[in-house]
Amino acid sequence: MPESGLSFEEEEAIRSKFIAILLSGADRPIKNKINFQKELFLFAKSFPKFFALFEFIPHYYGPYSQSAADSIENHDDYFVSDTKGIYLTAEGKNIAEESLLNEFSTENREKIIISMNIVRSLYDSLTSDELMFLVYKTYDYTEKSDKIDSLLEKKEYLAGRLLKKGVITEKRYRELIED
Template sequence: MIDDDLDQVDKLYLLLLHANGGDAVPGDLWIQKELFLVAKNMPKLEEALEFEAYLRGPFSETVEGIHDKLEVYGLVQRTRLGVALTPKGEDLVEDVYAEIPDRIRYLVEDIKDFANDLSRDELLVYVYYTYPEMTKNSMEKEGLEGKRKQVARHLYERGKVSLEKASELAGVPMSEFRGAIRA
């Protein structure tokens, strides 16, 4: 039985795809960043996934391996909408869902709800300027610098982040950021 071959990290990957009605995660970049954000709230998971600063910020080879394994089992697939559960994956995750503690389900749902509809730039600005230690090998950061304030403002206007968080992401004092919003 496939369920016996899945560990808790595999199941968490499935839970991410299942969260919020099973909407596809837009792509590998979002999978990596959403699982990174989940892991930042779960030290054992963070240790297991071993995220490293890479070309587009935090990256885990373990996450790639999990996807490949779940794809071989026929549980996940890449579609034109992103990464999603297959019908077989949906059936399996229903059983897995009950064994995941509520606090973890809510965390995964909150992060997917927050990140899934972010643009590529919004996702990277949020992750890069919240976890700057994960950008040391980034090939993207330089290109984002010029857009940083505009992207932070957009995140604030969409209600994705607080004024304080937006000013942090923009890299300016809150009073200056507040003034820029009013202009």
């Protein structure tokens, strides 16, 4: 049994609902598995109890959660992962809506909706390189990275793109390009 005191099935149900909520934050798929992992990481960082359920580890392309990947793969009734990206089925949309309405207090629901909307509106427009660069420079997770060296070689370009897209400020731009 996991350390949370919940059974594996209970944890899996919570993970699936949390992922569904993230995906419901926009009427478009998350572009690919790399961006999905990073957006989920950023969304979950705001909620430590949920974050712990995903067990993110340093991986080839930054923070990675095997349990999140398994949830997407094992719940094709909720999630689709194809050439369009990762998105919800009709049942997945219902799960997200029901979870938001029935499983959170009004205050927590508002926090989740705000965080979900920020993550989806800010990060959906980023390329995988831009998103990985931002996450690496903010949270590290570079230990096993296959990409960090190539991203750092073009840090001024990537930071410039993030600034141009309005994702970061001038101050953050300068922080990102420092060695």
